Amino acid sequence: MDYSSILGQTVTVLFVIMCYTYLIKETVLFKFVEATYVGLGVGHGLVMVVGYLTKTTLPAIQAGNLSLILPLAMGLLLFGRLKRQYRWFYMYPLALLVGAGLGLQIMGMLKASLIDQLVSTMSISLTPDITGVNSVLVLFFVVTAMTYFLFTLRGVVSGTSTKPNRVLDKLRDIGQYVLMGAIGAGFAQSFLGRLAVFMDVLERVLFFIPRLLGLM
Amino acid sequence: MSTLRNIGYRKIIYLLVLLAAAIPTLYTIGLPVTVSQQSRDLYSFIENLPAGSNVAIQFAAYAGMYPDAQPATRAGLIHLFRRPLNIVLWHTSADGPMLLTGEMRYVNVGSRVYGKDYVFLPYVAGSEATTSATATSLRGVFKSDFYGTPIDQISLMKNIDKAEDFKAIIVMAAAGGEEEWAIRQWYIPHHVPVGAFTISITYPMLIPYWKAGSVIGMTNGVLGGAEYETLIGARGPGLRRTDVMSTVSLLYVGLIGVANFEIIRRKI
Numbered sequence: 001m002d003y004s005s006i007l008g009q010t011v012t013v014l015f016v017i018m019c020y021t022y023l024i025k026e027t028v029l030f031k032f033v034e035a036t037y038v039g040l041g042v043g044h045g046l047v048m049v050v051g052y053l054t055k056t057t058l059p060a061i062q063a064g065n066l067s068l069i070l071p072l073a074m075g076l077l078l079f080g081r082l083k084r085q086y087r088w089f090y091m092y093p094l095a096l097l098v099g100a101g102l103g104l105q106i107m108g109m110l111k112a113s114l115i116d117q118l119v120s121t122m123s124i125s126l127t128p129d130i131t132g133v134n135s136v137l138v139l140f141f142v143v144t145a146m147t148y149f150l151f152t153l154r155g156v157v158s159g160t161s162t163k164p165n166r167v168l169d170k171l172r173d174i175g176q177y178v179l180m181g182a183i184g185a186g187f188a189q190s191f192l193g194r195l196a197v198f199m200d201v202l203e204r205v206l207f208f209i210p211r212l213l214g215l216m
Numbered sequence: 217m218s219t220l221r222n223i224g225y226r227k228i229i230y231l232l233v234l235l236a237a238a239i240p241t242l243y244t245i246g247l248p249v250t251v252s253q254q255s256r257d258l259y260s261f262i263e264n265l266p267a268g269s270n271v272a273i274q275f276a277a278y279a280g281m282y283p284d285a286q287p288a289t290r291a292g293l294i295h296l297f298r299r300p301l302n303i304v305l306w307h308t309s310a311d312g313p314m315l316l317t318g319e320m321r322y323v324n325v326g327s328r329v330y331g332k333d334y335v336f337l338p339y340v341a342g343s344e345a346t347t348s349a350t351a352t353s354l355r356g357v358f359k360s361d362f363y364g365t366p367i368d369q370i371s372l373m374k375n376i377d378k379a380e381d382f383k384a385i386i387v388m389a390a391a392g393g394e395e396e397w398a399i400r401q402w403y404i405p406h407h408v409p410v411g412a413f414t415i416s417i418t419y420p421m422l423i424p425y426w427k428a429g430s431v432i433g434m435t436n437g438v439l440g441g442a443e444y445e446t447l448i449g450a451r452g453p454g455l456r457r458t459d460v461m462s463t464v465s466l467l468y469v470g471l472i473g474v475a476n477f478e479i480i481r482r483k484i
Contacts, residue, residue, distance in 0.1 A: 023230050041279075048310035048339050055338070056359050104348050108400025112430050120428035138427075186420055189437075193284045193416040195237075195464055196438045199457050200283030202237055 001214060013208045016201050141178045148175030229471065236467040240459040247462050249455065254426055255443040258411045258433025261384070262295055269383035270376055271296065272408075273305040274347070274398060277315045277389035281415050285389035286319075287441020287454030288413040292388060293323045295448045297334070302372055304382075306337035306358065308346065308394055313339055313362065315389070322452075331370050336362040347397040351379035351406055379406035384432070386411045395422055399430050413440070 015036070018029035053072075061068050074096060080089025121142050125135045147168065210216045265271065273296070277285060296303060307313055316336070328334055337358045340346050349357050354377050360366050367373045375381065385402045387395045387410065395412045402408045409432045412422060416437030425431040435444050438461060441454030 023227070045310040048313075049341050052338065052340060055364070056340075056357075060359060100345060101343070104344055105400060108404040111404050112396075112399045112425065112428075116428040116430055117424045120424070182420075186417075189416045189420055191468075192437055192439070192461060192465075193281060195461060196284035196416070196457065197281065199237060199241070199438070199460050200286070202234075202241055202460075206238060206241055 001212070006212065009204070009208060009211065013205050016205055144171050144175035145178045145182075146175070147171040148179060232467060232471075233464060236463045237460050240463050241456075244456060245459045245463075246455075247459050249439075249442045249446055249458055251443045251446055252436065252440070254423075254433050255435050255440055255447065256433070257426075258413075258435065259295070259444065259447040261409065261411060261432045262292075262299065262386075265299065265301060265383055267300040268302065270302045270304065270381055272350075272379075272382045272385040272402075273303060274308055274350075274385060274387045274394060275305055275312045275316055275389065276308045276387060276392065276394040277312050278309050278391045279311040279315065281391040281417075282311070282315055282389060284415040284417075284437045285391075285413060285441075287438055287452055287457065288435040288444050289389045289441075290319050290322050290452055291441055291444040291448055291450060291454065292386065292413040292435070293319055294450055295444070296386070297323050297325050297328060298448070302376075303334040304337065304354070304372070304376060305335070306350070306354075307339040308343075308390075309392075310339055310341075331361075331365070332372055335370055335372050338362045343392075344397040344401065347394070348401040351401050351408075353377055379408045382408055384409045384411060386413065388413045389415070390418060391415050393418070393421075395425075395431065395434070399425060403430055413444075 015033050018027075019033045021027045022030040057068055057072060061072070074093040077089045077093045080086040121139055123135065124139060125132045150168070150172070207216055262271075277289065305316070307316070325334070330336075337354070338361070340350075340357055342349070346357065354373075355367055358367055361370060379385075379402050385398050385408050387398050390412070395410065395414060395418065398410045398412075403410045410430065411432045412418075412434035414422060414434050414436070416439075419434065419436040419440070422431055422434050426434060435441060438454055438457045441452070442458040443454075445452045445454045
């Protein structure tokens with residue numbers, strides 16, 4: 001193992017241990033790691049973006065592609081946000097970014113996120129297997145979850161009073177459980193993602209000495 | 217009970233999680249892994265691509281969540297380079313080049329020649345607009361490869377420029393919705409199939425797209441990595457880490473059970 005790897009791994013393990021002191025209380029060590037991480041992240045990102053500009057955009061402008069000057073200038077206007085009197089500068093590129101972004105998204109979103117998924121949800125497979133059962137359940141759960149958001153339809157209007165609609169209330173209750181299940185599953189997935197990061201960190205700490213000695 | 221209360225329940229849970237994670241990390245249990253249909257679909261699609269097909273890889277790895285996507289990403293790269301495919305890879309995350317360099321140490325490129333069989337393009341900022349631009353013209357976005365060689369001097373890139381030149385686009389290790397960008401900008405307008413080696417948090421979001429046929433298949437974080445390692449027959453970090461995930465998840469289920477039991481006991 002070369003010296004740069006040894007130094008890199010040692011710093012990693014030290015930073016991990018310093019970071020986890022947060023579990024006892026917020027310490028100076030944790031704050032140091034936090035600030036270093038944010039600083040490194042921003043610095044690295046900035047270097048990469050400047051690298052792209054100097055390697056791709058600026059040579060293209062020098063080669064005669066003058067149309068790139070406009071987006072470059074719009075990008076620079078975004079820095080207007082840093083000073084209050086020039087803040088209005090950044091609103092123009094921001095409006096352009098939001099508008100162009102939404103325009104691009106909507107184009108594909110209508111088909112991919114709405115039409116295709118509606119068709120897929122409504123395509124029931126009436127087969128006596130798990131796929132058939134799943135397709136019926138998905139449609140039922142989608143309908144009940146959407147019923148939960150029917151705020152205007154609360155019950156049967158009778159004269160001046162409104163009687164509760166039992167069927168609608170039951171569907172709404174099921175919809176609530178469906179939503180809770182979906183949110184719970186999302187949280188569990190999020191937990192697994194964080195756990196994966198923890199496992200990676202733990203491996204680095206546990207196998208630090210064997211790796212240093214060249215045993216792994 | 218009072219001793220536990222004095223130490224603090226939270227600290228005890230931290231210790232239990234540490235033990236539940238450290239023991240299977242040091243001593244592998246080797247719990248079995250069932251391969252999901254989504255992972256199998258992605259594997260089969262790549263496996264059945266005709267030799268010489270052009271495959272685009274949008275490498276979107278962020279260092280913060282990368283450990284979750286790492287096993288699947290590595291297994292995916294091993295699989296893609298094992299097959300006789302022409303690979304064009306670019307980065308949509310500033311962390312990507314650094315992480316890919318680390319991953320390529322585990323990928324056997326064999327007799328594949330850089331520039332003729334595969335090309336690495338640099339990082340490009342700009343989110344979904346850039347994904348759209350790459351579908352229209354790669355030359356409009358990239359003037360040179362990652363090492364500074366002008367694109368016109370790279371033999372593989374001579375006949376490659378737009379989305380229609382590719383048989384598939386694979387989004388790797390994304391944590392910011394890059395799969396949806398590829399679906400909206402590559403699949404919908406250009407009908408290029410989209411595959412994903414993704415993190416656990418993004419996975420549920422992709423299931424409706426997979427069911428609708430907008431995504432050919434995808435892996436699910438570390439678990440998906442273990443599944444893909446099983447499919448390609450290369451043991452790696454995924455299979456090692458699923459043991460840890462299982463034990464820590466069991467501990468959490470147990471803790472939820474204990475907490476609920478305590479609440480019920482107090483009510484009675």
